[in-house]
Amino acid sequence: MATSIINTKLGENRNVARVWLEGQKLSRGGVNVGARYALHMQEGFQRFELRPVPENYVGETFTVSRREKNGIVFPLFEIRSETFRKLFEVSAKLRVIIRDARIIITRSQIDIKIAERVKRFMEKLKNGQKLATVSLFHGGGVLDKSIHSGLQKAGVGSFIQVGVELEDAYLESSLRNNKELWSEESIAICGDIKEINLQGGNIPQADILVAGLPCTGASVAGRSKNKISCAEEHSAAGSMFVDMLDWVKASNPAMVILENVKQYASTASMMVIRSVLTSLGYRIKEAVLQGTDFGSLESRERLVVLATTPGIADEFEFDNVVPLRKKPETLKAIMEDIPLDSDRWKDLTYLAEKEERDKAAGKGFTRQLLTGDEASCGTIGKSYAKYRSTEPMLIHPLQSALSRLFTPQEHAAAKTIPYGMVEGNSETVMHEILGQSVIFAKFEAFAFAVGMMLQYTLNFGELTSYCGQVCGDLGKNCGLGNICQLGVDAQTEMPDPASWIAAHAEDYLLAA
Template identity: 45%
Template structure:
């Protein structure tokens, strides 16, 4: 049998010390009074060998009726192999005890990431992107465009999305993101068998927000985000993909409310243990050129060794926001059927006021400088979804079209063209998507930082 002990090198009277005790020693032949010797022939490990001619003796101490074996080595000779406070791996098997420095898995992973990224960047090879909860590919398109601005090629090698309609939209609208080797996985991330997953360079994830958002928690009567029966545990699978694919950088987006959840605390702790440097920022759509006042949490985790030069807080907009909402609105005839009274929403607003609730209709005009968030359920006509006021009739409003939605968000209208793109589908894929201008700017700065890291310290990066 074999016993493995992970422990740290201590100190006693200015000498390093390694202490072992218990039945695991006895079981492998190191009982009290057994003699042993030190085999110091290797530079990477120290071995204790039980032997009749050994110059050291296993001691013991009484524990009730049992005398427990103890091996206590406190000698400056240990400095040949180990440092004070260093973690060591001790393998006890068949009258031999091998003590070696624990190979730090995270350190190996960090070195692998840096080597891969450095090699690809130096050779102008496309970076491999893994996309989780891919949706309609709006975030991935922004990442691709931002990296391209920095002179970096990229391709999505794996895309995971459970909604086939959303995946079809991305494949059709964003052919430049993919290659012949791209793997499209349609299904729940919980059902995906990872197997021997190749390594990625960047992993991007739009973690579902139904448990963390204010609306989601209210609708589902959740005390906390993790209580959501479907979305509450999805962060676990995201972290498992990070662990297995070992990307050089991780880009995560979500609702701002996620920042103070137990989910986010777990994500931070795990990624830091993997050797990532984490930066977070709440990005505003209007700051980054959109007419939509959408705020999202943006987290960028960069592997140690490549993080210098990137400052998420300093990312500046690429695009300028239009001054008026009207530039994104269509010329709709004043007698068109889309103008409605929405009397049921007016009645609901009155009931909410009477009940002391804060829900109010949101009515906008072409002269407004921005519009509130357009959600994936906009087509359903919720009580707080933004509406456009009729120019002449104060009782009538209308919904915005999918084409207006695209222009408001900063998406090319070609994304929502075509007979297969309905109003419902268009609002769904864009409503759950990001403000592309914000994440394009983030990706551009990330790419520039990668390039600078390779140019400034190539030897340090590949060491």
């Protein structure tokens, strides 16, 4: 007997839940006009089964009717029963399997995965368990450690379940310097993300997926250097967003955190990412955040994307992300005392000549020669150790012809990255790790805001009305509850998330 699979939704007719099926798809599966069916709920399997019954069957039944359209007769099966509401809500996506005249109704595969990840995430949150993270394009672990730190400050633990990084030196550095990120359960993968087999269901299920997608083809400098017109044209990095989405499907995280250069927001890649994540049941919020707004001396704008599953941190807003540290007034606050006769000072006349050639060619690139009195500096990139002409350098205080690079310690401090994260590497590797990293304080503040919203979800997520369920008799207690002074929305009868977080943030920070 043939099999038919139908994707549909639970509807409603005259306030009664209804499943509507029609067409040759029923006939192929053995469901014929005039047949009577009984509905059975199989709660353990979270499904319903409709089985044909004999003529003498006593009990509620549903009969397959007929419909004719354009001279073609086919079965029409309307199953109206409030029993459906015991497992499904109205508008829930359903998967109907018809074979050998039997009909099985379950949630759609996407809805099953949504329910599974919410259940897993919330159980861990309630039990104080660490959230498992998949880290893609891990680098030296700066993005992951900043998120780990921010969540921890909000009382939410995390660890890397799977970490993937192509460059051996970067992964080695993270394993050595970020021991709090890794556990006995962690899987560290050194290799090309495209060569990892995601088939067979062996990928651990995650709570959070973090990916600093390679920006080589999306940044202004990257497009210019590689002579490409769009991010997707880059031979190595252009399709890596597809691999990231494959990992989302395989690991089924409750939250996805992405970062990239701000130009990535308008790429075709990001449009596909938004579309696919939405189809998988995620809600997406995004913003461009500036590093100097969060205590960094390096001016570095980045696109930050948070995709959450409904029921988890629903009320998160980027407006609630606030700095956790104060920015130093000038670069001198982080500058080391380098001897004036140190060999770090270089005569870089060739860079000055290149600058003149670039100006003459209309390229618009100029050198960033700094004294230390500046309030910030421009972006320091991956290849900083190669003395790239457009990146920040410090001028010798006595000999203007000489200049030097920021030391690795200064570079780390400019990005608010703990220097210990890159210790033990050559200066070149340290600059590479730091140069393609995020502003630590920015993502720490972002993760803290996410963590505080998770605490809000933990406290109020199961309530539909704080006033009615907690305070009780509105006539006697309205305005006298423990959180009424923080503001309770008159329509939702729930505490204002921003006010609750602002009132409790300091307590969490002090406890951390």
